[in-house]
Amino acid sequence: MKLTTIILAAGKGTRMRSDKPKILHCIAGKSLLEHVHSMSSGLGNNDIKIVYGHGGEQVRTNLKHLDAQWIEQTQQLGTGHAVQQVSEFLADDTTVLILYGDVPLLKLKTVQALVENAVDALALLTVTLEEPSGYGRIVRDEHQQVSKIVEQKDATAEQLLIKEVNTGIMAVNGGLLKNWLARLENNNAQKEFYLTDVIAMAVNEGVKVITSQPDNEDEVLGVNDRMQLAHLERVFQAGQARHFMVRGVTLMDPARFDVRGEIEHLGYDIDIDVNVILEGNINIGNHVSIGANTVIRNSVIADHVTILPNSIIEEAEIGQGCRVGPFARLRPEAKLAENVHVGNFVEIKKSTVAEGSKVNHLSYIGDSIIGSRVNIGAGTITCNYDGVNKFQTIIEDDVFIGSNSQLVAPVTIGKNATIGAGSTITQNTPQDQLTLARARQISIATWQRPVKKEK
Numbered sequence: 001m002k003l004t005t006i007i008l009a010a011g012k013g014t015r016m017r018s019d020k021p022k023i024l025h026c027i028a029g030k031s032l033l034e035h036v037h038s039m040s041s042g043l044g045n046n047d048i049k050i051v052y053g054h055g056g057e058q059v060r061t062n063l064k065h066l067d068a069q070w071i072e073q074t075q076q077l078g079t080g081h082a083v084q085q086v087s088e089f090l091a092d093d094t095t096v097l098i099l100y101g102d103v104p105l106l107k108l109k110t111v112q113a114l115v116e117n118a119v120d121a122l123a124l125l126t127v128t129l130e131e132p133s134g135y136g137r138i139v140r141d142e143h144q145q146v147s148k149i150v151e152q153k154d155a156t157a158e159q160l161l162i163k164e165v166n167t168g169i170m171a172v173n174g175g176l177l178k179n180w181l182a183r184l185e186n187n188n189a190q191k192e193f194y195l196t197d198v199i200a201m202a203v204n205e206g207v208k209v210i211t212s213q214p215d216n217e218d219e220v221l222g223v224n225d226r227m228q229l230a231h232l233e234r235v236f237q238a239g240q241a242r243h244f245m246v247r248g249v250t251l252m253d254p255a256r257f258d259v260r261g262e263i264e265h266l267g268y269d270i271d272i273d274v275n276v277i278l279e280g281n282i283n284i285g286n287h288v289s290i291g292a293n294t295v296i297r298n299s300v301i302a303d304h305v306t307i308l309p310n311s312i313i314e315e316a317e318i319g320q321g322c323r324v325g326p327f328a329r330l331r332p333e334a335k336l337a338e339n340v341h342v343g344n345f346v347e348i349k350k351s352t353v354a355e356g357s358k359v360n361h362l363s364y365i366g367d368s369i370i371g372s373r374v375n376i377g378a379g380t381i382t383c384n385y386d387g388v389n390k391f392q393t394i395i396e397d398d399v400f401i402g403s404n405s406q407l408v409a410p411v412t413i414g415k416n417a418t419i420g421a422g423s424t425i426t427q428n429t430p431q432d433q434l435t436l437a438r439a440r441q442i443s444i445a446t447w448q449r450p451v452k453k454e455k
Contacts, residue, residue, distance in 0.1 A: 002094040003046045003115065004174065008082045009033050009101030010053025010073040015225040021055030022223065023101040024062055027233050028240070029260030029279060032223055033059075035104035037066050040097070042108045043115070049089060050101070051082045078192030079168065080184045087182070092175030098195070100168055102222045105232055110214045111169075118171035121208040124199065125169040127217050135165035136196050138211070146209040149196035153189045166196060167220040176207065244272075252292075267303065291325060299330075302338075316348075319355075337372075354397070367409065368393040377403035377421060384409045396431070 013022025023033040030038075033050070040048055048068040052059050053076055060070060073085050083098060090096055095118050097111065110125070117123035124146065126138050136149045137159050149166045150159050180198040188194060202209055214220050218235045221228065234255075241254035248268040251257050256274040263278065267286035276290050280298035288301055291309035300317045307313070308325030315332035318324060321339040328342045331349035336342065340353050343360035351368040359365060361378035367390050368382050380401050382393040391409035395401070399413050402421030413419065414431035423437040 001045070001115075002091065003043055003097060004090060004094045005040045005043070005046055005048045005097045005099060006083060006086050007033070007036055007040065007048065007050045007068075007099045007101050008079060009059070010051050010076055010082055011102065012054035012076075013102070013224070016223075016229075017226075021059055023052075024055070024059060025223065025229055027104050027229070027236050028258070031063065032104045033063060033101040034066070036099055036101050036106065037068065039106055039108050039111065040099060041067070043097075043111065047094075049086050051085055053082075078186070078190070079195035080181065080193030080197065083177075083195055084181050084184070084193070087178050090174040090178055092173075092178070094174040095171055096174045096177050097171045098169060100222060102224070103167075103169070103220060104223065105219050105221070105236060106169070107214065107219055110212075110219060113212055114169065115171045117210040117212060118173070121172075121210045122176075122199070122202045123171040124209055124211045125167045125214065125220065126164050126211045127167055127213055127220050128164050129217060130163065132163050132165045136168075137162040138164040138166060140164075145203075146199060146211060147203055148200040151188065151190075151194060151196065167214075168195065169220065170195075172198075172202075176202070261298075273309065285320070294325070365393075367391065368395065370395045371397035371399065371415070373397060374399045374401070376401045377405065379404040380407070381405075382407045382409060 009023045011022055016022050016025060024031050027035060037048065040046060049071055050068045051071050051073050053073040056072055071085050073082050095115060097115060114123045114125050134152055136151045137155055138146060139148050139150055139159060141147045180201045183201065184193045184197055186193050199209060218232065221232060223229050223232060237258050240259040241251055241257050245251060245254065247266050249270045249272060251272050253274045257272060258277045261278065261280040261282060263282050265283040267284055267288065269287045270284060271289045273290065273292040275293045277295045282296060283300040285301060285303035287304045290307045293310045294307055295312050297314045299313050299315060302318060302320040304321045305318050306323045311325035311328045313330045316330035316334040318336050319338040319340065322336050324342045327344045329347045331347065333350040334348040335352045337353060337355040339356050341358040341360055342348060345362045346359050347364050349366045351365050351370065353370045354372040356372050357370055357374040359376040363376055363379065364381040366382050367384040374395055383406055384390050384393065393407050393409045394412040396413060396415040398416040400418045402419050402423065404422045405419050406424045408424065408426045411425055412428045414429055416432045417429050418434045419425060420434060420436035425435065425437055429435040
C-alpha cells in the first residue's frame with residue numbers, strides 16, 4: 001500500500017514565548033518535528049511531506065537533513081487550509097496519513113493500526129480525557145457511529161460534556177480527501193478552514209469512520225507551552241528508564257536519569273547513579289559503574305569500567321577495567337587502553353594512553369601518545385600549543401613523570417625514563433635516565449621579608 005504522510009508544522013507557538021519556532025524545541029535533545037518524522041519513517045513505503053510556515057528559513061536550515069518534501073503555508077488559515085497546500089501532490093490511489101509536528105510521542109504501533117483502519121474507511125484517532133477543554137468533541141449518532149466533530153468554540157453546552165475528543169490524526173484515501181478539501185468552508189467562529197469538517201462530509205457520503213485510541217493520552221498530547229514540553233520530556237525519559245531497567249540496568253533513581261540519543265550497545269550488570277546524562281551514540285559494556293552527575297556523549301565504554309562522579313566524557317573510548325574520575329574530563333579522541341587510571345581534575349584530549357598507565361591528579365594531557373605502565377605525577381601538563389599550532393608529546397613505556405612537570409611539545413620522553421618533579425622539559429630525554437630541568441635550590445640568610453609601611 002502506498003502511503004503519503006503529511007506533517008503539519010506551520011504553527012508559530014505563541015505560548016512558547018520564544019524566537020524559535022515551536023517545532024524546533026526539543027525533547028531528549030531532538031526537535032519535536034524530528035520525533036514525528038522519525039516515527040513516520042518507520043512506516044515504510046512512505047512519501048513524507050512537511051507543511052511549514054512560521055520561522056520557515058530557520059526551520060529549513062535546522063532540519064534540512066530530514067528526508068521529506070517541504071511545502072510552505074504562507075498564510076495560516078486553519079488545519080484544513082494547511083492540508084490543502086499538499087492537495088495537488090496527492091495521488092488518488094494513496095492512503096494519506098495526517099500528523100502534527102508538535103505531537104512528538106506518538107507510537108509507531110498506534111499509527112500502524114490507524115493506517116490499517118483506512119482501507120475503505122476514514123480512520124480517526126481519538127482519545128478520552130477527563131478534562132477535554134480546548135479539544136474538538138467527537139459527536140456520535142444513536143448507533144454510536146461518528147457523525148461529526150465540533151470544535152470547542154462552536155460546541156453547544158451538551159456537546160461540551162463529551163469526553164471523547166479529536167486528536168486531529170487521521171488516515172484516508174487520497175482521492176476522497178482531495179474532493180473534501182476542495183469543498184471546505186470557513187463558516188465558523190474562527191473563520192478558518194477546519195480539517196475536521198471532512199468527517200461530516202465522509203458521513204454524508206456513506207464513508208465509514210473508524211476510530212481507534214492510543215495506549216495513553218500523553219502519546220497524543222501536543223506541545224503548546226513550556227510546561228507541556230517539560231511534562232513530555234519526563235514522560236519520554238520515564239520510558240527510557242523503564243527500557244534500561246528491563247535490560248538489566250540498575251538506576252539509583254529512575255526519575256533522575258536522561259537519555260538524549262541512541263544506545264547502540266547496552267551490556268548487563270550496569271549501575272547508574274543519579275543525574276547521569278547519556279547523549280548521542282553510546283556503547284556501554286558489562287559490569288560498568290557510572291557515578292552521579294556524569295555526562296557521557298558519543299563514547300564507547302568497555303567492560304568492568306568504573307566512572308566516578310562528576311566526570312565529563314565526550315567522543316572518547318574507555319578500555320576494559322579503566323577507572324575514571326571523579327571530576328575527570330575526557331575530550332574528543334581520548335582513547336584509554338585497558339586498566340588505565342584517570343583521576344580527579346584530569347583532562348585528556350586527542351591522546352592515547354596505553355595499558356596500565358596512570359594520570360591520577362590535576363593534570364592536562366593533550367595531543368599525546370602515552371605508553372604502558374606510565375605514571376604521570378600530579379600537576380603535570382603537556383604544553384601542546386604555541387599560540388598558533390599544536391604539537392605532539394610522546395611518552396614511552398614505563399616512564400615516571402614527577403609532579404608539577406611541564407612537557408613542552410614536540411618532545412619525546414624515552415622508555416623507562418624518570419623526570420624529576422618541577423621540571424620543564426623542552427628537549428627529548430634519553431631512556432633509563434633521570435632528567436631534571438630546574439634551578440638549584442638555595443637559601444639566603446640575609447633576606448628579609450618586606451614589612452608594610454605604616455601611614
